[in-house]
Amino acid sequence: MSYKIRILHPEGDDEIYEMSKQPSLEELQETVGGWIEIVPADCGDTVLDLIVHEEGKLLNLPYNPKASEYAGRPIVGTAVLFEEGRFGDG
Numbered sequence: 001m002s003y004k005i006r007i008l009h010p011e012g013d014d015e016i017y018e019m020s021k022q023p024s025l026e027e028l029q030e031t032v033g034g035w036i037e038i039v040p041a042d043c044g045d046t047v048l049d050l051i052v053h054e055e056g057k058l059l060n061l062p063y064n065p066k067a068s069e070y071a072g073r074p075i076v077g078t079a080v081l082f083e084e085g086r087f088g089d090g
Contacts, residue, residue, distance in 0.1 A: 004084035007031060008070075010062040010077065023080070032078050033061070041070035041081060051080040 003022045007015040028036050032053040041050035052075050053061060061077035068075045 002084060003082065006081040006083055008064060008067045008079045008081060010064040012066065014066070016083075028080055031080055032056075034059075039071045039073075039075070042072055043070065049082040050075070051082070053077040 003019045005017050005019070005023065028051050032051060035054040036051050037054040039050045039052055041048040050067060050071055052067065056077040064075045064077060064079055067079035070081060
């Protein structure tokens, strides 16, 4: 299985990676800056996994407009969108 992830930064910059294995829990925690929460991201006829910082609001992380659009609710901090594959499949 292959994985395509998009890292969504609050400043609007995106990074796209294609991987042969899914990122580890530790890699995702490092990317978002702490404990993770999986939020469903509505992308038309598909629901994707959006990984966010579980305590981002408590830590006053910056608002992330693009991640918020995917989630349909306010998201703060850096987020990871699984565009292909789902977290936990590998």
